[in-house]
Amino acid sequence: MFDTHALIAILIMAGVTAGTRFLPFLLFPRGRNKPRLILYLSQVLPTAVIGMLVIYVLKDVTFSSISGFLPELIAIAVVIALHAWKKQPLISIGGGTVCYMLLVQQVF
Amino acid sequence: MTAWKQAALDTLPVFAAYLILGMGFGVMMSREGFSIWLTILMSIVCFAGSLQYVAVPLLAAGASHATFFFMTLLVNARHIFYGLSVLERYEGSGLKKPYLIFGLTDETYSLVCRQPYVKGEQRTGYYFAVTLLNHLYWIAGSALGGILGNTLRFNSRGIEFSLTALFVVIFVDQWQNTKRHLPALIGLGMTLISRVLFGRPHFLVIAMVLILIALLLLESIRPEYRLDVNILANVEADQEDDRV
Numbered sequence: 336m337f338d339t340h341a342l343i344a345i346l347i348m349a350g351v352t353a354g355t356r357f358l359p360f361l362l363f364p365r366g367r368n369k370p371r372l373i374l375y376l377s378q379v380l381p382t383a384v385i386g387m388l389v390i391y392v393l394k395d396v397t398f399s400s401i402s403g404f405l406p407e408l409i410a411i412a413v414v415i416a417l418h419a420w421k422k423q424p425l426i427s428i429g430g431g432t433v434c435y436m437l438l439v440q441q442v443f
Numbered sequence: 444m445t446a447w448k449q450a451a452l453d454t455l456p457v458f459a460a461y462l463i464l465g466m467g468f469g470v471m472m473s474r475e476g477f478s479i480w481l482t483i484l485m486s487i488v489c490f491a492g493s494l495q496y497v498a499v500p501l502l503a504a505g506a507s508h509a510t511f512f513f514m515t516l517l518v519n520a521r522h523i524f525y526g527l528s529v530l531e532r533y534e535g536s537g538l539k540k541p542y543l544i545f546g547l548t549d550e551t552y553s554l555v556c557r558q559p560y561v562k563g564e565q566r567t568g569y570y571f572a573v574t575l576l577n578h579l580y581w582i583a584g585s586a587l588g589g590i591l592g593n594t595l596r597f598n599s600r601g602i603e604f605s606l607t608a609l610f611v612v613i614f615v616d617q618w619q620n621t622k623r624h625l626p627a628l629i630g631l632g633m634t635l636i637s638r639v640l641f642g643r644p645h646f647l648v649i650a651m652v653l654i655l656i657a658l659l660l661l662e663s664i665r666p667e668y669r670l671d672v673n674i675l676a677n678v679e680a681d682q683e684d685d686r687v
Contacts, residue, residue, distance in 0.1 A: 344508055345488065348491075352522070353545055355523055356519075375658075376655075377531060382626045384552075386626075388610045395643075407607070435608075
């Protein structure tokens with residue numbers, strides 16, 4: 336099925352998505368004197384946003400049952416422990432993911 | 444190491460996640476009866492994972508175009524933060540700049556921000572490689588999902604955790620690289636508070652507002668968090684140069 340209504344909807348989503356990504360660059364073009372506030376934000380936002388993303392990807396966690404949060408909790412602990420120990424992102428991410436997959440598929 | 448080699452290595456976790464998540468999207472689209480070309484087109488022009496997932500049932504239900512407009516704004520408003528924090532990094536990236544901005548997903552953003560930034564340094568080649576590779580993984584995943592449709596048997600349940608793990612690793616790295624932890628805690632805390640108080644549909648937009656307010660308060664009550672004078676000095680020096 337190739338439907339025109341869906342095609343237009345997809346183009347609208349593409350346009351709005353690009354809009355959210357381009358907006359800051361349109362507001363503060365290259366070379367233009369950027370307000371102090373924006374420079375301050377560009378300094379502190381990256382760390383704040385990664386904190387936001389960590390919670391964002393965990394948005395489906397629930398505390399109504401043990402299987403709703405324990406696999407995530409254990410796997411995140413594994414990621415942090417591996418990362419503190421080896422300092423190799425691929426080992427931490429791969430190890431944590433395999434651990435999580437085993438937990439949700441075999442244990443919980 | 445060349446920019447492409449480094450990018451290929453750094454994007455490995457994104458490769459795993461995008462391939463599987465992209466396949467999930469492709470399978471959903473094909474189960475709703477959409478043409479594979481529509482699936483591929485959407486992954487090329489939108490390149491926004493969570494939006495594409497949310498959109499499938501709405502597309503199937505033939506929701507109004509206004510619905511898509513507002514839903515996209517809501518789901519993707521967080522991108523405004525990304526742009527604001529890479530304004531300086533992406534300056535001077537020339538012809539590649541529009542594509543870098545177009546492809547600024549959560550994962551691309553997080554890899555770009557993980558690189559230590561020195562003012563005036565050009566890492567355009569690396570940023571471009573990361574953006575393009577991630578885009579290709581996403582397109583390949585959704586095409587594969589669209590083709591395989593219902594025939595898929597591999598039990599990949601839980602592999603989406605690689606994204607969580609990626610963000611946790613970046614969070615830990617950033618934490619260890621600074622003594623000033625309040626911005627990271629603000630991001631974590633404000634999002635957690637609004638998820639608990641406001642529920643899933645709208646918490647992210649509210650969290651963004653809370654984060655902004657908290658960061659602005661932080662600047663006015665804790666002087667050590669104010670704009671780094673060295674960065675400011677460089678900016679002012681640049682503006683001097685512009686005048687000459």
